[in-house]
Amino acid sequence: MTLHPTFETMPDMRGIEAAFPAEEFAERQARARAAIAASGHEALIVTGPETIYWLTGRQTAGYFAFQALILPADGAPVLLVRQLELFGTLANTYLPDLVAYQDGDDPAEALVDLLRRRGIARPAIELAGWFLSPKLAAEIADRLGVAALADGAQILPPLRMIKSPAELASIRQAARYAEAGMIAGIAACAAGADENAVAADMLQAATRAGSEAMAMEPLVSSGPRSGLPHMTWRRRVLQPGDPIFLELAGSHARYHAALMRTVWMGTPPDEARRMMDCALRALDAAIAEIRPGVSCAHVHDTAQAIIDGAGYTAAFRKRIGYSMGVAFAPDWGEGDILSLFTNVDRRIEPGMVFHLPATLRRYGEWTVGASETVIVTETGAEPLSTLPRQLTIR
Template structure:
């Protein structure tokens, strides 16, 4: 890395000590699992351990995490200068375009004297074919799976991580306010999306791991729809959701709106969704299981007869995110059967939505930080359905 040494850490998101502490905890987890090293492949976990971030993570990258000592990073040659600038790592290897990254990884492992590492096999960015090539390059029938070792370590955020999420929440709120202000008859979904993206970016947001969700009219009753040039009309329901991003840490926010008075049934559903959200927030307490907020919300929804309009978890972890998802929902959910105790420093997004499918969606969400006494919402935006 000698030719780029002058850039080391110049683009790092946090102090070197923050990453060193994470690496120490991660190495201990690998050692306690009985492995000599772990090959980390998910961009979120590589970032959590090192600060490595780029829009070029579509190209193979791997972090070799030994049980003791500093990690070793392998990236595409084009990505090496950015990897040096993003991280405090002293050992960054590169493979050339046209070179098989599986063979490059095997050579690096051989040079380090690592014969049978575990590997994150459950992520989105390593195909079964590539994993098989890596194993073959190491002359192994298969690599042990270490996918479950590090995600639990990311669930409780450090003060530096929480500060980043708080900043992201201010960007999301700025974008949501602008989106609501842009909702009026005669405008269109693209104008609303542009307002949300523009204001969140002006407020400070970096690239978001997923685009804002903007849908109106009957489209608003379909999950995860986004803008398609539809013109807004009097009587339309509107669904808006976005996340702000600071140093790859995300905070999300969702609101619903109506151009003109909502129908009586929509008002009843909105009232139910807001009471369910309140119940879930009240149930977030250190020591309570992660299932408790979901079950509290579900009781409210079931009692009002809207079970079929919900059919999902009440929330999920928030933190580091790369496309295609702005949440850490694969890391930790607020849902039935999730027994992990809630701890101070966890961060969750709770979207309390009820749908009349293909007709409308109503509800609101909050990103919250778990404190020693409960849940602290990071938005001051009113939750009631905005009547425009």
């Protein structure tokens, strides 16, 4: 484990690719240290790319390689990254303390060595992330000489629920990119075109509008495939009578906003129209109930009651919404942080951001519905798209 030998000779690189000013990250780190101290831990090891980015600005397509931010309750953070990633990390963060391990090194050994150098004996660690395997966690614990690592996965997510003005500005930009992509996708739906062409137009329009890489690919499915959740393009040619399901997110500085719409090639069946009407009523009602002080469960239950009352309970077996913000693949949402769902008692606050996909499915035949990403204001919910929500007939 070594510092790159020219690291300290290139201070002009620090922060040149940072997404936000240094003060934004300093404020987040201060709040995080207070939360760690309140939890009773001496330090937290952060392994999730979203939280590392939220705290430092560190972003790369190479986050598949092990990385760990050590954040003491009292003291400056230190970030451990793969050697190849060192200069990118220098450029997109303001961190003065970066340490690299080499290809071929044992990441667990590198992390534990770094902890010992910093005098940290019993840190908590995020155990619930995508990129810390049980095997690696067990190896870290073994090298630290403890039976099990203390789980600190719940310490920082509450801090990410309420977005700063800078974060909200990024999400607004992302919503503009998503809308551009959706407009292009709807326009591309024509008999004889295929799903790939629709997806290509969505991606091109969103990217030309300003979007960076999305944390999940757009969802484009037609005909009977549209009645299966989370399907995406695979060359199917659009035919008269086809339903077409479209969903994508735009990305600005890793902050995402998502949007979903439904297209029908010709005249939809009466049942599809009724389901679409129900989905839109549920979406409208949910948005209307979002305001400070209301529970997340109340918003979901309001939408669910409309769906149940129309007899479509079996067509809607999911939450009405989830939190949006920083995202890396494989998911564009923050649904692991906060959901609009039954029994979620967390009260809604200004600055929260939610994506509400109101979809009803006849499985293996069609999906209908629409979605909005909304920002919670002092008085209610502000949808970030002006695109009509009704079923588009082509």
